[in-house]
Amino acid sequence: MATYIIGDLQGCFDPLQALLKQINYQPEQDELWFVGDIVNRGEQSLECLRFVKSLGERGKMVLGNHDFHLLASDCGLEKYASKSDTLQPILNAPDRAELIDWLRQQPLLVRHPTLPVVMVHAGIPPQWSAEQAQTHANEVEQLLRSPNWREFITEHLFGSKTKHWHDGLQGWERLRYIVNAFARMRYCDNQGVLDFDMKLAPERNTHPNYQAWFLHNNRRNKDVEIFFGHWSTLGAMDGYQVHATDTGCLWGGKLTAFCLETRIRHTFECPQSCEPKSAKQGKKSK
Ligand SMILES: [Mn+2]
Numbered sequence: 001m002a003t004y005i006i007g008d009l010q011g012c013f014d015p016l017q018a019l020l021k022q023i024n025y026q027p028e029q030d031e032l033w034f035v036g037d038i039v040n041r042g043e044q045s046l047e048c049l050r051f052v053k054s055l056g057e058r059g060k061m062v063l064g065n066h067d068f069h070l071l072a073s074d075c076g077l078e079k080y081a082s083k084s085d086t087l088q089p090i091l092n093a094p095d096r097a098e099l100i101d102w103l104r105q106q107p108l109l110v111r112h113p114t115l116p117v118v119m120v121h122a123g124i125p126p127q128w129s130a131e132q133a134q135t136h137a138n139e140v141e142q143l144l145r146s147p148n149w150r151e152f153i154t155e156h157l158f159g160s161k162t163k164h165w166h167d168g169l170q171g172w173e174r175l176r177y178i179v180n181a182f183a184r185m186r187y188c189d190n191q192g193v194l195d196f197d198m199k200l201a202p203e204r205n206t207h208p209n210y211q212a213w214f215l216h217n218n219r220r221n222k223d224v225e226i227f228f229g230h231w232s233t234l235g236a237m238d239g240y241q242v243h244a245t246d247t248g249c250l251w252g253g254k255l256t257a258f259c260l261e262t263r264i265r266h267t268f269e270c271p272q273s274c275e276p277k278s279a280k281q282g283k284k285s286k
Helices: 013-022 045-054 065-074 096-103 130-144 149-157 171-184 277-285
Strands: 003-006 031-034 059-061 109-111 117-120 225-228 237-239 242-244 254-259 265-269
Touching: 013 045, 013 254, 013 265, 045 059, 045 096, 065 096, 065 149, 065 171, 109 130, 117 130, 130 149, 130 171, 149 171
Parallel strands: 003 031, 031 059, 117 225, 225 242
Antiparallel strands: 003 254, 109 117, 237 242, 254 265
């Protein structure tokens, strides 16, 4: 039995199938863990979503910012729609309601049952221990699984950004920070104040107070190994007790599967970018 942690799919279904063939994936025995951003930008988001859902007990995922974006699109929130969104086939699908209902019940953090390993989409801010991170993830998960989930997504999740955390933070602001940290963070200061603008790799960061979330010396969650995606400019990185798995499949890079039992990083070289043609053309004309 093997457990593979797989990087951001973003609708790249064919590369996923090629990678699974390459690693000799055994559906009856192996587990697949997905770091989130299953959908959007790539051309086969519907296929990716159906596949991850179909794994049942042998599949796990955490919600990424693009997965939240799909929930928002399902709620009819058009304000944040982008020209490069490729979510329409999901919204037109006969099993749309079932897929969305399943997606909203997925966690923000997955903890391995026996190993000191956790998986999140973007990261865990330095001020939270692994136990606190689990507690805070549960706060949002509980709401997403409740009948009020649409109100949270449409009225309170987006818009004014919450960057600062303190333990007494209450209500929607608190939940918004939790989602921002788990699903969107790259840089923060050593108190967990988030920066939403910087996307460059850490060696190109010039801001003195902000560092990649995993580089802070006072980080309280170093006792677990953290697997994450979201940051394609980091590439394949293992160090600081963290493992970056977004190797930019969507952009013509690679798709990663990290095997927890053998510690081997498997990669499938994507033959071409999975970006839809309209997005590629849009880029060239800029
Ligand atoms: Mn992401």
